[in-house]
Amino acid sequence: MPAPMLQALPGSTLRAVLLLVVALVVLRLGWMSDDAYISFRSVWNLVHGYGLTWNTDERVQAFTHPLWLFLIAAAHALTDEMYLTAMAVSVACSLLAVWVVLRRLTDSNAAAVAFVALLLGSQALLDFTTSGLENPLSFLLVALFCAQWLNHPAGHRPLFGLMLTGCGLALNRLDLALMVAPALAIELWQQRSRRALGLAVIALLPLLAWELFSLLFYGFPFPNTYYAKLNTGIPKAEYLGQGVVYLLDVATRDPGTMAILVLALLAPFAPGASRARLPLALGLLAYLAYVVNAGGDFMQGRFVSVPAFLAAILLSSDSGDARWADQDRVWLAVAAVLLLSATRLIPFEAADPPIRPNGVADERRYYFAQTGLVYHQRYRQVPFNHAWGMTGKRMRGAPSQSVQVFNAIGFSGFAAGPDIHIVDQHALSDAFLARLPSTRPWRIGHFVRELPPGYLDSVASGRNQLVDPAQRALYDDLQKVIRGPLLAPGRLAAIWRLNTRPAIGSESAAR
Template sequence: MASVFAPDLPKLDAWRFKLGLWLLFLLVVIRFAWMSDDAYISLRTVWNFTHGYGLTWNPVERVQAYTHPLWLFLLAGVHAISGEMYLTVLVVSILCSALAVAFVLWRLATRLPQAIAFVALLLCSQAVLDYTTSGLENPLSFLLAATFCWLWLAPAEQPKPLFRLFLVGCLLTLNRLDLVLLVLPALAWLLWRRRSWRSLGLASLALLPLLAWEVFSLIYYGVPFPNTYYAKLSTGIPAVEYRLQGLLYLVDLATHDPGTLLLVLLGIGAAFGSGARRPMAFGLLLYLVYVVSAGGDFMQGRFLSVPAFIAAILLTAGRDDGTQPFGDKAMLGSVALIVVLAASRLIDIEGPDPLIRASGIANERQYYAGSTALATHSRDRPVPYNHPWGELGKSMRQRPPERIFEAGVIGFMGYAAGPTVQLVDHHALSDAFLARLPCLRPWRIGHFKRAFPDGYLASLRSGENRITDPALRPLYDDVRLVTRGELFSAERWAAIGRLNLYRVADATPASP
């Protein structure tokens, strides 16, 4: 190991050592590759889009049931070429994750101790490893985050490239809107430091893709945000309950994936010690506050996977003045502490981990890997048709004339059911009308069940408004006009205005 720390280590030997680290990471990612049920919610839209049904989930209505436009378009483009879904998504995920790590190893980790520490930190984060695949947008977020950090940590004598930083930040936001919080302080600080009409013009130009998407979203879907935003945050639940659940999310992570939580906290602390990195620390802190205020997530560690990836970069990559945040011993000592904490989760103290904990949080990979892991993939029974929910969805296609079904889980089931079947989601992830109703109690984070108003299913099946509640009849008419009406009709745009002003505020969640 002494030769690894030598400042005069031949470049070829250093390159080979980094290649070995990268291959180790790649092998671990491939070994643990899997797909989540939630990914197939988006993949149904990918399939519809590539087969001429538009950017829809139920083809009869325009509802954005995905949160990651950039990731969706990337998958749609590759799927249109390959004609296959499961392996295509996994290959794209693995390539994005591997490219992100390679980018850091060869662009940011200028010395071998940094490269070793970076890969060790990633391998100690279950959240990072779990979401290098899964079918969700995290791998592309890793790649964009690595690119942003590379641009931000440019040598001190070089001016930070404002246009490119804003463009990468824009793409990261397009990949998932709330990720803007990770880079917002850095971009705001840079724009303030370079304040001029030219800088403002360059920043505005770089943000055009995001502006274009928001304009499209308002025209096509009638709303600026994904439907899941309304389904999960427009519930009638008091904000204090969300915050308590968000704190519980961090406690759960400290119990089941302590390496990830410590990595994020150490990354924030280290970045605050450097003037150039301080805006990145503010971004991590701001995102952490957001996660708590939004109640966290039902997927263990998912929301902290990208912050953990950025924290690993901030802890190990060279500073903008050419040095590293810590000396080699301090850096590797921090890694050793995280390794010990990460290893502690392997010790069985509380007994077998339940599939869904009392907090409502679950180890999603553990939940689904038995059916969707790459290591167990079979062409004879491909995902999602090898899962009971996929089999149920497939059976729905074979039950004419019925074409409208109730559903509580819509990923595997919705994808397998195909475009001729309309699923009505109890959790409102794909239902614009139910997403504007208060949820039932008790609730589970990420799963806010709604009761179907009297006459709702009859309205969907008949095409007429048969809802009996007079207070909900106008809302149903507006949603139907927005999601099914002619794009540029005056009536639809009036309904868009009313729908965007509609709030569940002060509503009391219903009882079952």
């Protein structure tokens, strides 16, 4: 469409049509992941009076996104249903994020069209507009942060609002704070004063309160998944290599997303670009470096979906820079992204296996037949229409606090109900196994632990029957922390020991 004709259209009408297009795509791709149901088990426990637990007889944080969990819990408390409730919240957050960008960050019609075109060119971004994971709320928080950052001049931005939004992003997933940390540091420096520092501290109080609660309630400042996935005894070089492989997988399987990320990193250096884009680009780069350092993820595109949303804003927004979206280079960038995205439609190799040799999988395609919104059936609801969900459902007849060993704990754990104690060999929900070294070979995000002699008997009986002395000491401290009364004598000392001594076997990770 010629630029003059595009600009002549009523802005509100065009943006409504663009939002409708995005909504139709999001609904068509709507799905739920197995990992989401790991958190949903904690949601169900919280709403039904079992507290912030996963196994109801112990305190272990098996979720990484407190803010998302509380949002889903509030919605679930109203509906007493999980699948459609989480789907509705996900769709609402994703569409609200798009609407914030269209209304507050695109002054011209050209910029609005460019933004939506970039969104539709990213498979990673579209895949995680649903899934049950925290990404939709992260999209919304990033949009709100950018609206405050790009719509005000340096030194006069709403520091409290920026800090509060950044705090929400960290509460939604702690590592996402890296994306806004450079911008927040710069603005705090530019407005440096006692008042500015006081506002920053007040805005960060929710995050500080959660960390204090986490330390006192669970015994640890970070989610159990952090220890399960990063304290494995695996050398750092192997994580770094896998992290590079993860980004290469994005580049080859989802080239549109990689194009958006690369172009966004270059955007601050384009002629005429405002300096406001540079801190956000630095945050984007810092987060991608973190992804490489952590080894990436097993879900194709998950860890680059939120960066891709930020990148799309950096490339298309003309807020405060009316020339930006009308310049030829932006339209060429959009055309390049869409062209690269179209290459996904070319069958240049054999059918994609469920899990690739590099450990990465297209999770949406893997689960879509059972959990896709377009396939939802009232009488065969997720997760009970999946084999893992049926396995968990069969466990409901076992005696109360029966101990079962599962490897895929999302659908199965949710379906099993609160009376079953599940031992997860990947250690995502098991505080003891998370502090043991992983076996080999390993797959990113799936670090299997061998069950030590006496461990299952210890869990079932409540008495320490482990053989290894180091494991016995670890188990004793953990029982005080995750099972004992919060104010029990010796519990704080046990928390200190657990957070200051290295995990068993972790010394090999430094090699």
